Amino acid sequence: MTAQIAERLRYQGMDHALCTNPLSDYFALGGTNPGFESSCTALWRGYVGTWEIIGERLYLTGLTGTLEDGTEASLETLFPGFPSRVFAHWYSGSLRIPQGRQLEYVHMGYGSTYERDLFLEIARGVVVATRLRNNGKAADNAPQGYGIAGMTVFPRASKGDRGVP
Amino acid sequence: MTYLYGYLLIGAVFFAVVYGRHRLRKGNQPESLVDVLEARNPNRNRLSYRLVNHVLVPVVGITLVIAAWPVAIFFMVKERLDHKGSSDSGPERAFAVERQHLLERLSVAEVEAREVVVDPLQAVPELPFGHLNAAWQEFLKGTRVDDELWAFAAHWQTRWGRREVREGYVTVRDGTPGAFFMTARKELID
Numbered sequence: 443m444t445a446q447i448a449e450r451l452r453y454q455g456m457d458h459a460l461c462t463n464p465l466s467d468y469f470a471l472g473g474t475n476p477g478f479e480s481s482c483t484a485l486w487r488g489y490v491g492t493w494e495i496i497g498e499r500l501y502l503t504g505l506t507g508t509l510e511d512g513t514e515a516s517l518e519t520l521f522p523g524f525p526s527r528v529f530a531h532w533y534s535g536s537l538r539i540p541q542g543r544q545l546e547y548v549h550m551g552y553g554s555t556y557e558r559d560l561f562l563e564i565a566r567g568v569v570v571a572t573r574l575r576n577n578g579k580a581a582d583n584a585p586q587g588y589g590i591a592g593m594t595v596f597p598r599a600s601k602g603d604r605g606v607p
Numbered sequence: 608m609t610y611l612y613g614y615l616l617i618g619a620v621f622f623a624v625v626y627g628r629h630r631l632r633k634g635n636q637p638e639s640l641v642d643v644l645e646a647r648n649p650n651r652n653r654l655s656y657r658l659v660n661h662v663l664v665p666v667v668g669i670t671l672v673i674a675a676w677p678v679a680i681f682f683m684v685k686e687r688l689d690h691k692g693s694s695d696s697g698p699e700r701a702f703a704v705e706r707q708h709l710l711e712r713l714s715v716a717e718v719e720a721r722e723v724v725v726d727p728l729q730a731v732p733e734l735p736f737g738h739l740n741a742a743w744q745e746f747l748k749g750t751r752v753d754d755e756l757w758a759f760a761a762h763w764q765t766r767w768g769r770r771e772v773r774e775g776y777v778t779v780r781d782g783t784p785g786a787f788f789m790t791a792r793k794e795l796i797d
Contacts, residue, residue: 467792468738468739470789470792471739471742471789471790471791471792472739472742472743472745472746472788472789473738473739473742474741496728497727497728499726499728501728501730521738523732524730524731524738527728527730528730528731528738529724529726529728529730529731529737529738531724531726531731531737531738532737532738532739532790532791534791534792534793535793535794536794536796566791
């Protein structure tokens with residue numbers, strides 16, 4: 443397993459890393475998954491979504507990724523007729539936004555810990571609460587913000603012969 | 608004394624065979640679950656934790672196996688026999704709605720009326736279940752006229768230990784819940 447590239451979230455005018463995958467719930471609840479190509483071990487899900495909180499509502503505003511047939515995916519690939527913004531009404535749960543310097547790096551999923559976690563509690567796509575969790579003080583030379591340390595990239599030509607994470 | 612050495616030698620050989628077999632099997636399995644469990648353990652960096660788990664436990668284990676290998680063999684055989692007779696040895700139990708999860712009986716029209724999604728930015732089709740309307744229509748195709756439709760809420764634990772509340776609608780045929788349409792799966796956090 444490898445640390446995963448985060449989703450992106452625009453919240454209160456700032457861009458953040460989002461360590462939650464609301465699209466996973468969309469697929470689990472019956473939304474059509476077109477089949478994303480996993481291009482590297484740091485992105486097993488095969489896409490990166492860009493999200494935004496507008497008026498206390500969660501929207502998917504962008505999507506980058508490649509489908510298994512090689513075509514580039516966009517928002518319209520998943521949500522035809524909605525090229526610029528999709529209301530994530532299917533999502534209920536927490537959104538985790540890590541903040542501050544890195545406390546500990548874990549080379550797995552979203553396992554790394556940071557000085558603070560901002561949680562947005564979502565009910566049917568609407569922000570119903572926020573809470574900030576303090577996790578401790580990092581060393582002064584610790585890296586700032588969410589990041590991953592390494593990955594194995596799969597060459598497209600050798601799709602069937604992937605490296606081990 | 609010769610008998611004691613012989614006994615301990617058999618124990619050492621037994622341990623070597625069991626350990627070698629374990630290593631061979633482990634080589635074919637992903638380390639992801641071990642990584643997950645390790646990463647979630649807040650004590651993993653403590654010296655005491657490392658000493659106990661990486662030194663003390665293996666040393667005591669090896670000593671016990673070599674000293675009491677007949678007991679180890681007994682439990683291995685017993686476990687294998689119990690496992691053969693167990694009905695839980697099949698694939699993981701799939702999520703299913705049960706009668707105790709049922710909340711309220713509704714008609715299709717009632718469900719659709721309460722589940723229309725509206726968005727001020729028009730970023731969703733104004734239909735029952737919004738972007739998931741196609742999945743809902745597919746679910747309805749599998750229902751019969753005499754099926755009952757119920758709202759449900761159920762607690763569930765995934766194979767990775769994540770505890771969730773799952774909500775949605777389920778058909779009840781001849782008193783038995785069957786196909787369901789899930790609308791939410793919220794993680795339960797202590």
